[in-house]
Amino acid sequence: MGKRNNASSNKTASASTQTVAERAINLNASDSNVNEVLELLRAIKSPTSSTSRDAFDALVGLERFWCERLASGTLDELRESRKREDEAETPRRKYLEWFAKHYRTFTERTMDVMCDGGWDGRTRTLALAVLMECARCETPGRFSNEMYEEVVRRATSSADWSEELLGAMKTRYLTRVDVRYYTYVAMKKIAEGLRTYEAKAGRASRTDVARNVYDVLNATPREFEDHQSGNDASNPRDDFARMLAKLRAGQDAEEEAEKRGPWCEDAEGGAVDLESAKKRRKISSSVGASKWTEGVRHRRAFSEAWLALLRAEFPEDIYRKILMRLHVDVMPHMVNPQLLSDFCVDSIDVGGLTGMLALNGLFILMTQHGLEYPTFYNRLYQLLDGSCFHANHRRGFFSLMDVFLKSPALPAYLVASFVKRFARLSLSAPPAGAMLCVAFIHNLIRRHKSCAVLVHRENAATVDADPFDADEQDPAKTNALKSSVWEMETLRAHYCAQVPKMVSLLERDLTERVKTKELDMGDLCAASYGTLIAEEFDVRMKKVPLANHVEPFTSLFSTPEMKRCFDTFA
Numbered sequence: 001m002g003k004r005n006n007a008s009s010n011k012t013a014s015a016s017t018q019t020v021a022e023r024a025i026n027l028n029a030s031d032s033n034v035n036e037v038l039e040l041l042r043a044i045k046s047p048t049s050s051t052s053r054d055a056f057d058a059l060v061g062l063e064r065f066w067c068e069r070l071a072s073g074t075l076d077e078l079r080e081s082r083k084r085e086d087e088a089e090t091p092r093r094k095y096l097e098w099f100a101k102h103y104r105t106f107t108e109r110t111m112d113v114m115c116d117g118g119w120d121g122r123t124r125t126l127a128l129a130v131l132m133e134c135a136r137c138e139t140p141g142r143f144s145n146e147m148y149e150e151v152v153r154r155a156t157s158s159a160d161w162s163e164e165l166l167g168a169m170k171t172r173y174l175t176r177v178d179v180r181y182y183t184y185v186a187m188k189k190i191a192e193g194l195r196t197y198e199a200k201a202g203r204a205s206r207t208d209v210a211r212n213v214y215d216v217l218n219a220t221p222r223e224f225e226d227h228q229s230g231n232d233a234s235n236p237r238d239d240f241a242r243m244l245a246k247l248r249a250g251q252d253a254e255e256e257a258e259k260r261g262p263w264c265e266d267a268e269g270g271a272v273d274l275e276s277a278k279k280r281r282k283i284s285s286s287v288g289a290s291k292w293t294e295g296v297r298h299r300r301a302f303s304e305a306w307l308a309l310l311r312a313e314f315p316e317d318i319y320r321k322i323l324m325r326l327h328v329d330v331m332p333h334m335v336n337p338q339l340l341s342d343f344c345v346d347s348i349d350v351g352g353l354t355g356m357l358a359l360n361g362l363f364i365l366m367t368q369h370g371l372e373y374p375t376f377y378n379r380l381y382q383l384l385d386g387s388c389f390h391a392n393h394r395r396g397f398f399s400l401m402d403v404f405l406k407s408p409a410l411p412a413y414l415v416a417s418f419v420k421r422f423a424r425l426s427l428s429a430p431p432a433g434a435m436l437c438v439a440f441i442h443n444l445i446r447r448h449k450s451c452a453v454l455v456h457r458e459n460a461a462t463v464d465a466d467p468f469d470a471d472e473q474d475p476a477k478t479n480a481l482k483s484s485v486w487e488m489e490t491l492r493a494h495y496c497a498q499v500p501k502m503v504s505l506l507e508r509d510l511t512e513r514v515k516t517k518e519l520d521m522g523d524l525c526a527a528s529y530g531t532l533i534a535e536e537f538d539v540r541m542k543k544v545p546l547a548n549h550v551e552p553f554t555s556l557f558s559t560p561e562m563k564r565c566f567d568t569f570a
Contacts (some may be wrong), residue, residue, distance in 0.1 A: 018055040024061020024275040028068075037065065037102055047118035055113060055123050062106055063130040074099055107134060109110050111151065115202075117160030125168045128155070132173055136264050143264040143292070145177045149186040156190060156212040157197075159204045167334045170219040174264040181292035183220055184301035187213050191308035210314035214322065217305060222333050224298045229430040262292070303335045310343040316354075323347060323357035327364040337369045348379050353393035355383050356400045363404060377414055380404055381475045384421055388432030398436060398525040405444060416483075417475035419444050419454055423487040431496035432527035441485060441520045445510060446518055455510055457484040473552045498532060 018026070021041050027036040043050045043058035050058075078096040082422040113119050114127035131151045155165055173179045187354075191213055199205045204212065291297050310322070322330075331337045340361065347358035359380055365371035380401070388397055405418060419441050428439035445451050468483040491503050 012444050016292055019057075021061075024057050024064075027061055028064050037062065037106075041102070041105060041109060044113055044441065052120045055119065056126060059110065059113070059123070059126050059130050066103055066106060067133050067137040069099065070103075070134065071140055073140075073544065075103075075138060091395075095531070097361050102391060105188045107131065107147070114151070114165070115154050115158035115160060117162070121164040124162070125164055128165060128168055129172070132263070140264075143182060143262070145182040145185065148179070148182050149189065152183065152186045152216065153190055156216065157203050157209050159202055161204060161208075161209075161212050166215055166219060169216065173263065174216075174220045176261065177223075177298075178262040178264055178292040180220055180223070181298055181301055183216065184298070184305040187217055187305040188301070188308045191305065191312050194312045205533040206313060207315045210309065210312050211318050213309055213312075213320050214314065217309065218325075218329070222302070222329065222377050224295045224302070224333065247477045261323060297334050299333060302333055304341070306330050306334070307339060310340070319347070319350075320354055320357065323354060323361060326357075326361045329363060333363075333370070337365060338371050341365055341371055341373070345373075348383070351383060352387075352391060353397050355379075356397050359383070359404070360400050372378075377404075378474060381417060381421065384418075384425070386425055386428055389429045389436075395526045398521065402440075402443075402521045402525070406447075408447050410448070412448060413481055415444050415448045416451050416454060416480035417478045419451060419485065420470075420478065420480040420483055423485045424468075426491060427487055430529065431494070431499055431532055432524075432529065434494065434496075434499045435502045435527060436521075436524045438488070438491065438499070438506055439521060441488075441523050442506045442509060443518045443521070451481075452510065453481070454485045455488075455507075496532065498535070 008428075018041065023036045023039050026033045027040065029075075040058040040062050043054045044062075047055075074096065078100055079092055081096060110127045110130055114124050114131065116124070119127075128151070131147070135144040135147040135151070138147060155161060174183060188208070194206055194210060197206050197209060314322075323344075326340065331340065334340065344361040344365070350358070360375065362371065362373055362376060366373055366376065384401070388394055391397065405415075422437040422440045426434040429437060434529045445455060466483055466486070467479040469478050472478045481563045488503050488506065492500050494500055
């Protein structure tokens with residue numbers, strides 16, 4: 001009896017000294033060691049009670065344990081067993097209930113590891129990989145979108161969201177056709193939930209969640225080909241062309257195609273066992289019936305996800321990023337791009353570059369997607385004010401302004417209103433801004449001969465008698481065609497020498513129209529005091545300074561006499 005107790009105590013002591021890695025090996029060595037699950041779950045409970053190495057080993061061991069049993073249909077067996085309510089509590093049923101209970105605990109704690117900044121980046125990235133394996137294995141051949149939605153919801157709402165997680169998602173999973181589809185579905189739900197979202201401990205703020213949703217959507221490849229027709233074309237000519245393309249591309253093309261296939265079909269690492277032909281046929285039929293196989297559904301899910309995000313509240317930098325890339329990354333892939341018009345119209349009221357970018361979105365919708373927005377140039381006219389010349393983003397603002405005003409089909413009254421707006425703003429703008437205004441006036445009058453009367457009208461009005469109404473926000477009611485650009489004569493006396501030169505250029509070019517061309521707005525849009533001074537320093541002097549020339553002043557009181565004079569009054 002004593003020997004038996006000693007053997008039992010030695011066995012217990014030996015078990016207690018086992019490392020996490022050894023427990024993970026024991027768990028997967030035999031079904032009789034399933035109780036090791038409890039010890040391994042403790043290793044991923046908290047970063048304060050376990051090391052990153054132990055958590056890493058525990059995640060690897062638990063992932064193999066759960067995925068092997070999930071792939072064999074353990075959860076499906078439990079669901080069928082629960083449907084039979086009259087079935088007795090057999091040992092097998094008890095095991096299945098135990099399995100489901102601890103599997104839920106495992107997925108919850110793995111999500112905690114992924115979202116907790118207390119763990120190192122390697123462990124958190126592994127946690128994401130483990131969860132993606134579980135999403136693939138829960139039902140072989142069918143992606144577990146419920147699991148995946150919870151994973152991305154927890155990740156994007158975490159206060160410790162990291163670039164490492166986003167990078168892992170982008171390189172490993174977002175290239176997969178089924179993951180892309182369910183990413184759009186999940187992002188739509190998360191964005192719609194932002195209206196009632198409340199930040200709690202460990203969770204990101206509402207605007208940060210919106211930023212994370214944008215990052216995920218922006219990282220998701222825009223590919224909407226039909227999965228079935230893409231892999232099995234019915235046209236023999238297409239098959240032959242595809243075969244030639246693969247032969248020319250070589251092995252790299254095949255590997256790239258495999259990386260872009262569906263995640264739930266992949267049997268990587270033996271996680272999904274396709275040993276029987278019956279199981280393969282079942283998985284194949286399940287894949288064929290999935291929503292993500294249709295390119296049209298992909299495009300619709302993409303559209304709904306972006307529209308849901310655009311209705312949410314997000315920070316200003318994301319606002320501007322979205323507007324800058326809206327016509328490139330979103331519009332071409334929308335089912336109905338005109339649905340973006342409300343977002344663009346509302347964004348105009350923000351003003352500045354944001355308003356101009358919104359107008360750019362409307363401009364693309366009007367010219368490429370058939371949108372009708374009659375007040376476009378009214379809103380453009382209202383955005384043009386004195387603050388534009390002092391903003392950091394003036395180059396982008398005026399570059400877009402130049403694009404919008406390039407059309408030769410604009411009516412004369414509208415062009416005249418913009419000419420007068422620029423002329424009036426040039427009087428109070430900095431030198432670089434005044435030169436930019438003169439350049440706009442030059443190009444606009446050159447494109448529209450009917451507006452040349454603004455330059456050649458002899459009875460030029462003064463500021464008091466000018467029929468132009470500078471306060472009117474509707475360009476059709478400003479009476480600009482009855483006025484003249486008398487402001488150009490005022491600019492001839494500008495203190496900065498480059499401005500009168502620009503005015504003289506305007507007069508000469510409009511007189512000798514055949515020998516001249518439009519001014520390039522690129523450099524002028526980026527001009528500033530610094531560029532004007534640098535340009536002046538580069539000018540080569542016609543006369544060489546003599547030996548007795550006076551040294552230029554380098555400060556306000558550069559001589560001792562002037563400094564003493566100031567000290568006397570001080």
